[in-house]
Amino acid sequence: MTKVSREVETLGGVDHALGEEYEHEPVPMSARRTTFSVTTVWIGFPMIITGAMTGSILVLGMGFRNALTAMIIGNVIMFAYVGALGVLGTRRGTNFALLASIVFGKKGYVFASGLLSTLLLGWYAVQTGITGALISSAYNLNYVAMTIIAGLLYIGITFVGVRGLHLIGLISVPLFVVLGGWVMLDAASKTTWDAIIAYPGNNGQATMTMGVGLTVVLALFIDAGTVSADFNRWAKDTRSSVIATFSAFPLANLLAMLIGGITTAALAVPNANPFGADNMFGYMNGKQMAFLSFLAFVFLYCNLGSVCAHCLYNSATGWSRIFGSRMRLFAVLLGAIGIVVAAGNVWAFFIEWLSLLGILVPPIGAIILVDQYVFRKNAEIDRDWRPSAFVAWTFGSLVALVVEFYAPHLSTAISAAVAGGAAYALLCLLPSPARAAA
Template identity: 25%
Template structure:
């Protein structure tokens, strides 16, 4: 009788946590998803209009061949590899990035990545909300006074599928990803014709200048914040294959396609703004429909990320409350002018977000040898100083070293985590977690 009561209680707890998508515990095996489910959710996330804007800025700065093609390939390969490694960690542990942060940064120390990752996702949500409102007023020739009311409507409407959870994200992505693919191919076909075919494309000279390092930083920065939090979905993976190759399909191929499409339009029309490109191409109606769905699939993932970070920060399972609250904050930022901050925002993300992933990788692969004890069995130290100092070193390296800041930050954080951990061991400074029953 007692065992039956325990079983019922356990099933009830899993049911409650399941409706909130397990924000504070490992995803159980019974809730794991297959390759296509993981891939379509991640693709829905990376199919984002902001990525096309970033690509547009590359298109006006580099020749199509070989410069633009090589930059897009290299930048997205680096991003895809980074996300795939984090995806594997999420599959092995069943944990999100912010929960992995408790191991890597400590119980209190993990509140810093919670804040940074949550803040950046709210920034993206605000940008997407502002974008769809401005897009509609431009394409429909509405008065400028419509911008703010539309931002308020979309700011809350986009959060609905995130409120539902993983199932809502998957349903929307299955519908919108094929439509966005059609729009991209359609737009590029028109652009090729307008340029006079491939020969015309190859003959276009760039009108602006950008460094190679700056270009890769923008490519990497478009989704390094989201990629660092892609564990929110890869933790649902049934297999390592689903986590790794689902991540590569979304962040190498999917994100690469979005960058390429934006760069292609920017190159042909020497216009980095994708909305203006669609207007020139006459794709007003279908552009509105497909871009609306495109932005929505990223908006719901973005606000979902914020809600998961909020749950860890405040140690609560009420993910849905943070979904609605985050939507309100994002709407306010949209009204305050987030639309105009995209490129500085990408540079900021590319500098300060990647070291978080570097610390998590070092903690998982080096310190714990790919075997984390269950999160419910651990009494965490308040601060994992090797992780915190490794992050600071990585962020400083990303900010001040030459080359590609995001890549430098990841490698720097990983290396300095190992260095500081070895120093703590050398001087016999305890920097380990306490496992319950083994004190």
């Protein structure tokens, strides 16, 4: 028996023990999970300290009232977008890569799935690096060691599969609700709710427009939200799929943002740094209570472990489909790459590039929605390439670039999605010969 054969056989045994992940085929109804299970997978994804940091950034840049408006509108849009894509995954039982194969082609899907899988690996590395940085600065521990421990823990969770995402959600969500709620209420007790609502922004100035605010809300999970079929394919029916998505957007994501935003407005720290010490983790450690510091330590690893495991799961699912391999094998390989990036302390350099590349994502989801809900509801994988999808994707991304650099007051993410979806619809409405060529 060859070495490759032995590895495949070993992975087959692991899949049998932990459960199949169905990288290359639809999830059968017999393997679908309960509504509660799929909900815990989703709710544990956005209910994270990074979401609270984002809420703080919005409040600092927009003032509390405008930030709250952006949070609500943005999360409603995310619910509609992610929910609709998730339902497609539920109905077909397929992951994002298989769904994209229908729209972009049997070979063309590699570009869409590969982009998203790479972006999500990048975010896994960034979140792992944030874990190490916060732990290192708060407890004066070795950064590299703390980052490697975090990365290995997150790989372990991902390796278990969708069941691992379910279990980490059961731990991280209650911790976040209890500790985040306490931080928010304790901070709010130092002022009045009227003062919090009237908070004008950092140093009394609002510098962020509503369009930018919406982009910030959407960009936080637009990558993972686009590949929602990876999670929702496990739901038994449409109702379960929608409930699970709602638990994430708007419920969990909005709650996380509100905890960060209210805390920031209540404390009104000049030139606050949410990605430094001015967040709920820093607030707990600032109390200088041993028990609370211990809780903060456990909380951070569990909480960021949830988002990292989700991102790595999406990335490994996508790349395993592309290479015809197993999700668990790629979870280990890609997780190791992410650890190297994070431990090398270069993760911060990737944030701007990941955000910029994120403008390429909204057209992908919009094109799939227009294709599957309007023009080709029961379509199957029927060709290697579908040029019309790529033309629309390119157009949507070009519009996003124009908005990003020349109309920054508008929402880049919304502009990209609308432009890409509209372009694809127009191409589908072309006369039959032209449409066939596309």
